[in-house]
Amino acid sequence: MNPGNVEAQWPVQVQTNTDRMDGIANTIINETITVNRARAGDTAAFEELFDKYKSFVWNVAYRMTCSFEESEDLTQEVFVSAWKALGSFKGRSSFSTWLYRITVNKTLNTLRRRSPAGCKTDERVFGVVDKEIFMRQNPGAGVESCEVEQALSKLLERLDPDRRMAVVLREIEGLSYEQISGAMDVPVGTVKSRIARAREDLARFAAQMEDLK
Amino acid sequence: MKPDDLFRKAHRMRPPESLRGKVMERINSDEMAEDRHTSLWGRLWTHLSTRHAASWSMAVVTVALVVAIRLAPAPQPEVVKPPDVSTDTDIAEFVDEMLVPVFGVTTNFSDDSLDESENLDTYIADQLSEIFWINGGYDA
Numbered sequence: 001m002n003p004g005n006v007e008a009q010w011p012v013q014v015q016t017n018t019d020r021m022d023g024i025a026n027t028i029i030n031e032t033i034t035v036n037r038a039r040a041g042d043t044a045a046f047e048e049l050f051d052k053y054k055s056f057v058w059n060v061a062y063r064m065t066c067s068f069e070e071s072e073d074l075t076q077e078v079f080v081s082a083w084k085a086l087g088s089f090k091g092r093s094s095f096s097t098w099l100y101r102i103t104v105n106k107t108l109n110t111l112r113r114r115s116p117a118g119c120k121t122d123e124r125v126f127g128v129v130d131k132e133i134f135m136r137q138n139p140g141a142g143v144e145s146c147e148v149e150q151a152l153s154k155l156l157e158r159l160d161p162d163r164r165m166a167v168v169l170r171e172i173e174g175l176s177y178e179q180i181s182g183a184m185d186v187p188v189g190t191v192k193s194r195i196a197r198a199r200e201d202l203a204r205f206a207a208q209m210e211d212l213k
Numbered sequence: 214m215k216p217d218d219l220f221r222k223a224h225r226m227r228p229p230e231s232l233r234g235k236v237m238e239r240i241n242s243d244e245m246a247e248d249r250h251t252s253l254w255g256r257l258w259t260h261l262s263t264r265h266a267a268s269w270s271m272a273v274v275t276v277a278l279v280v281a282i283r284l285a286p287a288p289q290p291e292v293v294k295p296p297d298v299s300t301d302t303d304i305a306e307f308v309d310e311m312l313v314p315v316f317g318v319t320t321n322f323s324d325d326s327l328d329e330s331e332n333l334d335t336y337i338a339d340q341l342s343e344i345f346w347i348n349g350g351y352d353a
Contacts, residue, residue, distance in 0.1 A: 043241060050236060058228035072229060076236050083240045145224065152219045171220040202216040 028094075035095045039086045046086075050079055053096070056173060057103050063168045064107045064161070066153045074110060078103050093182060100175070100183035104165060111161045155205050163198035170195050304337075 031052075037045035054075065061074035081102055089098055156164050162184075169175045169183060170191075181188045 043237065046240065047233070047237060050233065054228050054232060055225055058232065059225050062226060068229075072232060072235075075228065075232055076239065079236045080239050145222070148214075148219055148222045149226075151214055152223050155216060155219070172223055172225070199216065206214070206216055 031095060032091070035086075035089070035091070039089065046083055049095070053099055057099070060103050060168060060173060061107055063156060063172060064111060064164060066157055070110065074106055078106050081106065097179065097182040100179065101185065104183045108161055108165060154209070155202050158205050159198055159201055163194045163201065166191055166194040167198040167202070
């Protein structure tokens, strides 16, 4: 490598990292301002927060329940609860962690109420991905996407709810172990253990489904 | 298809457009405006006062009891004065009443029984010495 090139690239690299850090800091500051406005009763500010996190909440609810209707109800419940509890949000954790935790608790409580026997039930209870609804909700998605969703939901629904939640947050929502730990209120070690076991279970379920074909 | 492939191909789905309207409608309602921003104590108070009449009544009774106890005059402590034993007669009565029933000692104490050489201290020392030996002396 030509040393001259390194010298030429070095300031550029620093500038890029600085810009990125500035961007993150600005995002955090802006969100803090928005949260404070919402705490003061500004519904427009809360609407901004809703727009930012609605996709996360709805997708987690959907992956956990495999039901469009229940996901919609759950998403409403999460945001209404957040709005009501904003007064008690002290900002010790980030708003996102706080909202993740509400989402996780509401979703798991819904699943426990629905199926006391551990949620390992059949498709009649969980429902399957309805192709018509899926295509209407996701006009850009192809048939293959729908089939992927159907296969994934069939595997996920057989998992224990806690393991399912951990693997959904990690593999689909892309949260870090630390973020999942905060959302599920369990140690990081427990999160890793649940995800590892979920992966083992999923591999076994997939093999069983292949055998049935 | 393997789970990892499914995860890789899965994508985040778009939530329904109607969701925003439903959520905002709920949080804009008057009821929500009243409920929000209340502290934990505020919500607990609301819960107790509106949903649990029995708890509400209990709270009123408890407060009334506390007020009643606080307002009631506290009994004054009785002042116990030391006995007036300044005279020989009083000491004689004390010795008769206390020493005789307890230790079975006959004192026959009176001012007249004292010789001129005796005084009250010598008399009491003698009586106590007798009690000491009756009860075993140094071997007790």
